[in-house]
Amino acid sequence: MDKIAVRHIATAGVTALALTAAPAAAVASAPAGGSSAATAASSDSFYTYDGSKPLSSYAPGDVLKKRTLQYHVVGIPTPVKAVQLLYRTTDAQNRPSAGVTTVVRSPGGDGSKAVSYQSFYDSLNPEDGPSRAIAGDLRLGGVIANAESLFVAPLLLQGYDVVIPDTEGQSADFAAGPEYGYNTLDSIRAAGNSASGTGIRPDARFGLVGYSGGAIATNWAAALAPGYAPDVDKRLVGYAEGGLLVKPSHNLKYVDGSLVWSGVIPMAIIGVARSYDIDLKRYMSDYGKKVYEKVEHASIVDALGRYPGLTWKKMAKPEYADPNSVPEFVEAVNKINLGSAPTPTAPGFIAQGNGGVLEGTFSNRPGVGTGDGVMVAGDVRALARQYCDKGDAAIKFRQYDALSHVGAIVPWVPSALSWLNDRFAGKKAPSDCGNIAPGNSLAPDKPVPHAR
Template sequence: MESIRTASAGGRGARRGRRLRGRTAAGAVVSALAAVALTGAAPATGTGRTAGWTAGNGAATAVGTPEPPGRGGGPGAVLSAEPTSFQSWPGVPTAASAWKITYRSTGADGRPNAVSGTVLVPHDGRGGPRPLVTYAVGTVGMGDQCAPSSGFPDGTTTEAPLVNAALVRGYAVAVTDYEGLGTPGDHTYTVARAEATAVLDAARAAQRLPGARKLGVGPRSPVGIMGYSQGGQASAKAAEIAAWYAPRLDVRGTASGGVPADLSQVAEASDGGDNAGFVLMSAIGHDAAFPRLHLEKYLNAKGRRLTGTARDACASEILKAAAGTRLDDLTVTNPLRRPDWHARIAADTLGGRAPAAPTFVYHGEADEVVPYAQGQGLRARWCARGSAVSFRSFPGSDHVGTAVAGNAPALAWLGDRFAGEPAPDDCPA
């Protein structure tokens, strides 16, 4: 595979020595995720039908040689591709072709960048145009070894069972690693614009990948956007910008769950608690996207040590190291109180633009990471701007539990959009 040496937004070189393998899975949902991996999770609501498919011979492309680099340098151009594998659970292989790719995208500053990801197409005998889900994962951490593409071959990526549920339905899936996970520089964590472009360009890259095209993926493939938690932010922002950033994508709808729609409010709720590591990661991510924020000049000695650890770690280690820490404990001056930082964080607030396609928003009422009011607020703002929004709450469900419980309804809702069914609209008349 070609080596991508593009500098990150912050101009930092590739990070070295990333050996940690921490994951964000919660032990309480391991059995539920295993069930999803093995069964594909039958739809809980809706028909999940898919229209416009033709029978195919189901022949898989050979996986012995890498795909040739794509031509052209615009967003979604495939820079490199090589065969990989996908396990929904350790020791549970999946009948699908898989490619690890790098592709051209756009950073938060508007400059071209390179992002890595994975394209998956099931071996099910169906032809095209095959529906394509561009899937945005939740928080995995900051180190390259935490990237979804790193764990897919051995089944250790936490959301692999949820991705597999889409494959079981016959959908192709593109999973971005996001900027800075698997490519040079720090991960631009929770920078909504950078995440959204990576999600949309993963879909464009999948449509251009020769091997995927032989299995029914192409420019006519209807596209669904999906994500939870950090992926909820990424997918929701992608829904807002898709019509002008990627107008040739046939986006039928977006399913976003556990969405941190207002980062300032989420940071206030998390700072000093068990989830304080998310605040630290967000500060690192914004500094990576916008180097003029100069995070380093605000850090004290403890802050420098902890950010140094976080830059190369996965989420579980970061959350453990930062638990109970306030940003004030790590800085000589809290950067979130500075006008330039405040403006950058405010720019990530969702709901200011109406998605052109329908949306499905879901949230757990007992979410301890992203308060339930975040989902309600996003729904209200999108409704006020004329969007068609279907909202589903999960009473008593926490953050991780809702990721599992909401997966099947979200996929069923997308299936109805692929089938051309009218989208339900829960907005007040």
């Protein structure tokens, strides 16, 4: 991303947030629990739980630390204040962990309604998280999170308080859907906790919204809420998402050899390995290990278009040319298959592009089909149909056949906001159940023997 693009993002983001600046002075009264100035991410002690009690002794959503600071856009401070919270949550292996979220109060809000906005910052570097970008850490990977200020500002202006969790956790467990969901749900708990000082009421109604990586967090949060956080589930008005990762093993085949999105292959391998503490490097070829090491702390900005034509086969040893011949990998990707997750009880709006050729993905493999360049349209249709069949909540579904992953966000944003507004207004959720075309099988993958 060149300097001109960064400057345009900064100008647009600051302008958008500045619209809320004058009334947002009221937010400044929120009590600070730490420094109000931006701190270098690498030395920021706010992110570390250093209490005397074991982390496991806290309940999910309990507030561990808090601070108030200025909301920064590409390193530029705005007059808008944000409260950041360190809170207890759960990682991909169901172990206690500490997460971070950012709460921005609406100038016209009363603490009774809020939107949890899940960022698509997609990174293997914890320092690219939205909380660090908002605190003023200027990194190329964090530019994505800063650009999303353009989506946050309209929510604030319509009276919604906005909660922005670091969905990937503090290890940047890329693509670990269950962890994304836990972090999101406990972020909502923390924001409404009386110890947070945010002013968001414990009974506040919430909507979930996110695109791409943010859609992973949004859908997993909606799916896990009934069992993991029923206290949050009963307050959800609905979830709106676009560009969704459903069955990662299909996505791996879909982007295999693509021109732009093939860089996601090593990111996914690393994210799965990191999330579930498995060593996948021992299955990699010498070339694969070199790519692995280069991408190990990369963001999506670093990886896209960096390895055109990259395939799993090029990264793996010859005997592991089929990813299903790596049993630990199969076990892990099955854990992050939304097709095997619970069914949400809240209504949903799910949108998906299908013009992936526009972004250099020409794949159309049997059982996988086409998509938006990185996400598989048939998987998303199958999930929407599954929710219609198994659940009682209405599902609105849209497939943008002529739009790619990046392009589909343009019609999705106003549609998602309008859909959420109607849910908060108490209007009956529309349903496309019965009119959604068939999709792919979402059955768990099975391991196969490796070549001899």
